[in-house]
Amino acid sequence: MANEILEEQISGEYKYGFVTDIEADSAPKGLNEDIIRFISKKKNEPEWMLEYRMKAFRYWLTLEEPHWAHVSYQKPDFQDIIYYSAPKPKVQLNSLDEVDPELLKTFEKLGISIEEQKRLSGVESRIAVDIVMDSVSVKTTFKETLSEKGIVFCSFGEAVQEHPELIKKYMGSVVPYTDNFYAALNSAVFTDGSFCYIPKGVRCPMELSTYFRINASGTGQFERTLIIADDDAYVSYLEGCTAPMRDENQLHAAVVEIVTHKNAEVKYSTVQNWYPGDKNGKGGIFNFVTKRGICLEDNSKISWTQVETGSAVTWKYPSVILKGDNSVGEFYSVAVTNNYQQADTGTKMMHLGKNTRSTIISKGISAGFSNNSYRGLVRIAKGASNARNFSQCDSLLMGDKCGAHTFPYIEIKDKSAIVEHEATTSKIGEDQLFYCKSRGIDNEKAIGLIVNGYCKEVLNKLPMEFAVEAQKLLAVSLEGSVG
Amino acid sequence: METLAKISTTENILKLIEGSAVPSWMGIAQQRSALDAFSLVGIPNRKSEEYKYVNIELLLKGNFSLSGFDKITNQQLETAAFLKDAILIVVENGVYNKTHSSSSLPKGLEIVDISEASSNTIFQEHFAKYAAINSDPFIALNTALALGGVFVHVAKNAVIETPIHIIHLSSISENTILNYRNLIVLEENAQLTLIESYEKIDSSAKLFGNALTEIVVAASAIVDHYKIQDEGDSGNLISTTQVIQKKQSNFSTHVFTLSGLMVRNNLTIVLDDQHIETQLNGLYITNGNQVVDNHTLVDHRKPNCNSTELYKGIIEDKSSATFNGKIYVRKDAQKTNAFQSNKNILLSDDGTINTKPQLEIYADDVKCSHGTSTGKLDEDKIFYLRARGISEASAKKLLMHAFASEVVDTVKVEALKEYIEANISKRFE
Numbered sequence: 001m002a003n004e005i006l007e008e009q010i011s012g013e014y015k016y017g018f019v020t021d022i023e024a025d026s027a028p029k030g031l032n033e034d035i036i037r038f039i040s041k042k043k044n045e046p047e048w049m050l051e052y053r054m055k056a057f058r059y060w061l062t063l064e065e066p067h068w069a070h071v072s073y074q075k076p077d078f079q080d081i082i083y084y085s086a087p088k089p090k091v092q093l094n095s096l097d098e099v100d101p102e103l104l105k106t107f108e109k110l111g112i113s114i115e116e117q118k119r120l121s122g123v124e125s126r127i128a129v130d131i132v133m134d135s136v137s138v139k140t141t142f143k144e145t146l147s148e149k150g151i152v153f154c155s156f157g158e159a160v161q162e163h164p165e166l167i168k169k170y171m172g173s174v175v176p177y178t179d180n181f182y183a184a185l186n187s188a189v190f191t192d193g194s195f196c197y198i199p200k201g202v203r204c205p206m207e208l209s210t211y212f213r214i215n216a217s218g219t220g221q222f223e224r225t226l227i228i229a230d231d232d233a234y235v236s237y238l239e240g241c242t243a244p245m246r247d248e249n250q251l252h253a254a255v256v257e258i259v260t261h262k263n264a265e266v267k268y269s270t271v272q273n274w275y276p277g278d279k280n281g282k283g284g285i286f287n288f289v290t291k292r293g294i295c296l297e298d299n300s301k302i303s304w305t306q307v308e309t310g311s312a313v314t315w316k317y318p319s320v321i322l323k324g325d326n327s328v329g330e331f332y333s334v335a336v337t338n339n340y341q342q343a344d345t346g347t348k349m350m351h352l353g354k355n356t357r358s359t360i361i362s363k364g365i366s367a368g369f370s371n372n373s374y375r376g377l378v379r380i381a382k383g384a385s386n387a388r389n390f391s392q393c394d395s396l397l398m399g400d401k402c403g404a405h406t407f408p409y410i411e412i413k414d415k416s417a418i419v420e421h422e423a424t425t426s427k428i429g430e431d432q433l434f435y436c437k438s439r440g441i442d443n444e445k446a447i448g449l450i451v452n453g454y455c456k457e458v459l460n461k462l463p464m465e466f467a468v469e470a471q472k473l474l475a476v477s478l479e480g481s482v483g
Numbered sequence: 484m485e486t487l488a489k490i491s492t493t494e495n496i497l498k499l500i501e502g503s504a505v506p507s508w509m510g511i512a513q514q515r516s517a518l519d520a521f522s523l524v525g526i527p528n529r530k531s532e533e534y535k536y537v538n539i540e541l542l543l544k545g546n547f548s549l550s551g552f553d554k555i556t557n558q559q560l561e562t563a564a565f566l567k568d569a570i571l572i573v574v575e576n577g578v579y580n581k582t583h584s585s586s587s588l589p590k591g592l593e594i595v596d597i598s599e600a601s602s603n604t605i606f607q608e609h610f611a612k613y614a615a616i617n618s619d620p621f622i623a624l625n626t627a628l629a630l631g632g633v634f635v636h637v638a639k640n641a642v643i644e645t646p647i648h649i650i651h652l653s654s655i656s657e658n659t660i661l662n663y664r665n666l667i668v669l670e671e672n673a674q675l676t677l678i679e680s681y682e683k684i685d686s687s688a689k690l691f692g693n694a695l696t697e698i699v700v701a702a703s704a705i706v707d708h709y710k711i712q713d714e715g716d717s718g719n720l721i722s723t724t725q726v727i728q729k730k731q732s733n734f735s736t737h738v739f740t741l742s743g744l745m746v747r748n749n750l751t752i753v754l755d756d757q758h759i760e761t762q763l764n765g766l767y768i769t770n771g772n773q774v775v776d777n778h779t780l781v782d783h784r785k786p787n788c789n790s791t792e793l794y795k796g797i798i799e800d801k802s803s804a805t806f807n808g809k810i811y812v813r814k815d816a817q818k819t820n821a822f823q824s825n826k827n828i829l830l831s832d833d834g835t836i837n838t839k840p841q842l843e844i845y846a847d848d849v850k851c852s853h854g855t856s857t858g859k860l861d862e863d864k865i866f867y868l869r870a871r872g873i874s875e876a877s878a879k880k881l882l883m884h885a886f887a888s889e890v891v892d893t894v895k896v897e898a899l900k901e902y903i904e905a906n907i908s909k910r911f912e
Contacts (some may be wrong), residue, residue, distance in 0.1 A: 399847055
C-alpha cells in the first residue's frame with residue numbers, strides 16, 4: 001500500500017518546471033579573471049568592488065572543494081557554467097506594466113503573482129518583493145513606500161551604486177571571502193541579490209521578500225543578500241526560490257549576511273523549492289549556500305526559519321554569531337527530501353557574549369531514496385557566561401530506502417553554560433494513522449495532518465503569507481508517502 | 484605546515500620501527516600490510532575528523548622508544564591486583580606473565596599467551612578478523628607491532644562464575660610506545676565477566692599505550708565487560724575495543740576513566756544478528772590537564788536488536804572531555820531500538836566539553852533517540868541541602884556522587900564497585 005502511494009507521489013511532476021523564453025544577455029561559459037571583469041563592467045561597478053572580486057577569485061583558486069558533508073554528487077565543472085545571465089529587457093522599470101509580460105507570466109505560474117498581491121491589498125500591501133531572475137534583480141516593488149521611512153530595499157547592484165559606504169562597511173564582515181570554497185566563489189562572481197538597510201528605531205511596516213529563479217540553462221546563480229538592522233530596528237524578510245526542470249545539474253551558491261545592532265531584530269524566512277531533479281535523481285539544483293548573521297551589539301536577535309523541500313543536493317547552515325550580550329539566536333527548520341534528494345543542513349550557534357540564548361528546532365523528513373542530515377554546531381566560548389542553548393532534532397522516515405542522520409557538535413568552554421540536545425528518529429506511528437482513519441479521515445489526509453502536526457513548531461514561526469504556501473508545499477511533497 | 488608536521492611525526496615513528504626489533508608472532512606478511520596501512524594514514528592530526536579534539540601529534544613529539552621497560556616487582560603487582568576474588572591474568576609491559584597469573588582455571592576456560600596461540604584453530608579463525616587495519620591508524624600500528632597479550636577462550640555452555648581480571652601493568656624508564664592486544668572468544672551459551680585494568684608504575688617517563696581487545700560473543704553468550712583506566716599523569720592510552728555479537732547474545736561494557744594524561748577509547752560493537760542486547764556505560768572524571776576522548780560506534784546490522792548507551796562526565800580544571808557516540812542502523816535493521824545519552828557537568832572556567840552524539844539511520848521502522856546535556860550543579864539542589872545544614876562543599880560532593888552513581892550502579896561485581904566508589908570519593912576530596 002505504502003509503496004503504491006509512494007509511486008504515485010514520485011511520479012508527480014515538479015510543477016514549477018517551465019522555462020521562460022526571454023532572450024538572455026549572458027557571458028560565455030567559463031571562469032577566469034576576464035569573466036569577472038566582464039561581470040563587474042556589466043554591473044558598472046566601481047574599482048573597489050572589482051578589486052574585492054579579484055581578491056576573492058585569487059583566493060578561491062587556492063582552495064579545494066570541501067567533501068565532508070554527508071552527500072555524494074558529481075562535482076560541478078566550474079568552467080562549464082555561465083556566470084552571468086540577465087533577462088534582456090533590463091531597462092529601469094517604474095511600474096509593473098512595463099515588465100515583460102513573459103516575465104509576469106512566469107511569476108504568475110510561480111504562484112506569487114505580484115499582480116494579485118497588488119490587487120488584493122491595494123497600495124497598502126504587506127509585502128514588498130524584490131525579484132531576482134537568473135543573475136539580475138528584475139523588479140523591486142514598494143520602493144517608494146519604504147524609502148519614506150528611510151528603509152533601503154533594493155537590488156545589491158543598485159546598492160553598490162547608491163550606498164557604497166554601507167556596502168564597503170558591511171559586505172564580507174559576517175561571511176568573509178576566505179570563509180569557505182563557495183563563499184569565495186560567490187564573492188568573486190556574484191551578480192546580484194538584495195540589499196536591505198533598516199535605519200535606527202524603524203520597524204519595517206511590511207514583510208520584505210525576494211524571489212529567486214534560475215532560468216537560462218547552464219547558468220549558475222550566485223546572489224548575495226545583505227541585511228542590516230540598525231539600533232532598535234526590526235524587519236521580517238522572506239526568501240523564495242524556484243527553478244525550471246533541466247537534465248543537467250545547476251549550481252546555486254549564495255551568500256546571505258545579516259547584521260543586527262543594539263536591540264535590533266531580524267527574522268529571516270526561506271521557502272526553498274529549487275528543482276529537485278526527476279524521480280531517477282537526474283538534474284536538479286546544487287544548493288550550496290552560506291548564510292550567517294551576527295548579533296553585533298547587545299540585546300539583538302536573529303531568527304532563521306526555513307522550509308527546504310527542493311534542490312538535488314543542499315548544503316546549508318544558517319548560523320548566528322551571538323556577540324552582543326543578551327543576544328538571541330533562533331533556528332527553525334523543516335527539511336523534506338524525496339526520491340534521490342540529499343540534504344545536509346543545520347545551523348551554528350556561536351555564543352560569545354554574556355547571557356546569550358539560542359534555540360534550535362529541526363525537523364527532517366526523508367522519503368524515497370533520499371538522505372537527510374542535520375549537522376549543527378553549538379559553541380560556548382570561554383567567558384560567555386550564562387549561555388543557554390536548547391536543540392531538538394527530530395527525523396521522520398518514510399520507506400526503508402531512505403536515511404536520516406544527525407551530526408550535532410557541541411563544544412563548551414564555560415562552566416555556567418546550560419546546553420541540551422535531543423534527537424529522535426521514528427516513522428509515522430501506526431496508531432496515529434489508525435486513529436485518524438477510524439474517524440473517516442483518508443490515508444493521505446491523515447499523513448498530511450500528522451506531518452503538519454510534526455512540523456507545527458517550525459511552521460508556526462513563518463509569517464502568515466508564507467505559512468500557507470509552506471503547508472501546501474509539504475502536502476505536495478509528501479502526500480501519501482507512507483502507509 | 485600542517486602536512487609537514489604530520490609527515491614528520493609519522494616518519495619519526497616509522498624510522499623508530501625500522502631501527503627496532505619487532506616481534507614476529509603475528510606473521511610478517513600481515514604485519515607488513517598493517518604497517519603499510521598505517522603509513523598511508525599516519526598519526527592523525529587535528530584536521531582529521533575522528534581525532535579533532537585530541538592532539539596526538541603533540542603527545543608523540545620528542546623521542547620515543549619501543550622497549551624502554553623496567554622489571555615489575557612482586558609488590559607492585561600485588562597492589563595492581565585490587566580484586567581479591569578473581570582469575571588473575573598479568574600482562575607486564577605488554578607481555579603475558581604466566582608465573583604471576585592464576586594457574587588453576589575452571590573447566591571450559593583456556594588462557595594462552597597470544598604470541599604462542601598461532602597453531603590454535605579457534606585463534607586462527609578469529610584473530611585480527613574484526614579490527615580492520617584500514618579503519619584506524621592505531622589498529623594498523625597495533626597489528627604491526629603488538630608485543631603480546633592473551634588469548635582467552637570460553638568453551639560452549641561454560642559459565643565462568645569468577646571474574647577474569649586482566650591487569651595491564653607497565654613500568655618504563657624512558658618515553659615508550661607500547662603495543663599489546665588480547666583476543667577473547669566466547670562460544671555459544673558461554674558466560675564471562677571480564678575486567679581489564681590499565682595501570683602504570685609512577686615515573687616521569689611518558690607512556691604511549693596502544694591497547695587493542697577483540698571480543699567475539701557467539702550466539703546466546705553473555706559477557707559483562709569492564710575497563711578501569713588508571714595510568715596516572717604520565718600515561719597516554721589509546722584503548723580500542725572491537726566487539727562482534729551473534730544471535731541472542733548479550734554484551735554490556737563499562738568504561739571507567741579514573742586517570743591518565745590522555746585517554747582515547749575507540750569502542751566498536753557490531754550487532755551481527757537478530758535479538759541482540761547491548762549496553763554501553765561510561766564514566767570519566769577529569770582534572771588537571773587531562774584529555775579524555777570516548778568514541779563509540781554501535782553498528783546495528785540486523786533487525787530486532789536493542790542497544791542502550793549512557794556516558795557521564797565531570798570535568799574540572801583545564802581538562803577536556805569528548806564524547807562522540809555513533810549509532811548506525813543499516814537498511815535491514817528494522818525494529819531496532821537504540822538509545823544514547825551523554826551528560827556532563829563542567830566545574831571550571833578552563834575546562835572544555837565536546838560532545839557529538841551521532842545517528843545514521845537507514846531503516847524506517849526503528850526507535851532511535853539521543854540526548855545530551857551539559858550544565859553546572861543545580862543551584863536549587865545545593866540550596867536545598869545547605870538549608871538543611873550541609874556545608875556547600877559537602878553538598879556539591881554529594882551531588883557529584885549522585886550524578887556518578889547512575890553509572891557506578893551498573894557495575895555487577897560488588898568488589899569492583901567498591902573499588903571504583905573508593906576511587907571516586909578520593910577524587911572528590
